[in-house]
Amino acid sequence: MSQPTIEEFTNTPAGTAFHRAYDAVLARWPDGTTSIDLESGHGSTRINAYGPPDAPPVVLLPGGGATSTAWFANVAALGARHRVHAVDILGDAGRSVPGPHPPRTVDDLLDWFFGVVDGLGLDTFGIAGHSYGAMIALAAALRRPERVDKLVLLDPNSCFSGMRPGYLLRALPLLLRPTEQRERTFVAWETGGRPLDEGWLDLLALGATFPASKTIVPKRPSGKAFRDFGVDTTVILARRSKVHDSRRVDEAVRRLLPDARTIVLDDATHHTLPVHPADAVNAALLEGFGGR
Structure with missing residues (x-):
């Protein structure tokens, strides 16, 4: 059976439930949040924005399947100092809709991303990305470092070190036949039974x-790619992550980017981020974007 289009999905009970859950999480963003749809040949991209329009801009890229709303626990803290632009990644879950020429390669994906920030009128900006969003953020910064003045990567998988085989094996059933229950079971396993926000989990x-x-996956950069990389970078690691060994990632970051700062969150796992532990995540994000 072929996959339904987004329009067809929207008109099903599953689609109705998904969009209702999306709106419920977005409703927890602060008053003054605005939603923007940017049109291009790649498609329609949804951005949820908050913060003073004239404040230094930051762009937030979520993990796969999490949608831009996942930053609900962080946006008030960031938006006190910055103009926040949280993006639904085109082709992933959310309210962005691929158009006649959707991204098919990494170059296409980065063209889409820079088209979005151009459409927002951003010349230079900070980027924070979690998981898959971190992979895109790093690839974008490597491609156009003059555009990115701060880079914050939350538990970035396949950016500095490989993923654990056990994590990939555990994820295989979900990847082969994704269902709501399999997603819940997988996240419960990775987070080790930590309490999760029910609205976000739904x-x-x-x-x-x-x-x-x-999914268009940027390749893990070679060591050579970082030789002249001058972007101010912060890497936030989840000590309890089952995606990878956080100590090895920390060591790789220190070797490849000796000027980068690394922050390790003791009680975080890969899939508790960026929601838990919110206070520690927010402090780390603000440190990463500090001085702007």
């Missing part, structure tokens, strides 16, 4: 059946 789980495009 959205993530309901997004398992969203008709996402094939």
Whole structure:
């Protein structure tokens, strides 16, 4: 059976439940949040924005399936000092809709990203990305470092070190046949039974059946790619992450980017971020974007 289009999905009970959950999480953003749809040949991109329009801009890229709303626990803290632009990644779960020429390669994906920030009128900006969003953020900073004045990567997988085989093996059933229950079971395993926000978890789980495009994965950069990389970089690691060994990632960051700062969150796992532990995540984000 072929995958439904986003329009077809929207008109199903599963689609209705997903969008209701998306709106419920977005409703927890502060008053003054605005939603923007930017149109291009790649498609329609949804951005949720908050903060003073004239404040230094930051762009937030979520993990796969999490949607831009996942930053609900962080946006008030960031928006006190910055203009926050949280993006639904085109082709992934959310309210962005691929158009006639959707991204098919990493170059296309980065063209889409820079088209979005151009459409927002941003010349230079900070970027924070979690998980898959961190992979895109790093690739964008490597491609156009003159545009990125601060880079913050939350538990970045496949950026500085490989992923644990056990994590990939555990994820395999979800990747082969994603369902709401499999998503919940997988996240419960990775987070080790830590209490999770129910509204956010509902959205993530309901997004398992969203008709996402094939994921475009930037390659892990070689050591040579970092030789002249001058972007101010902060890497926030989840000590309890099951995606990778956080100590090895820390060591790789220190070797490849000796001027980067690393912050390790003791009680975080890969999939508790960026929601938990919110206070520690917010302090780390503000440190990463500090001085702007």
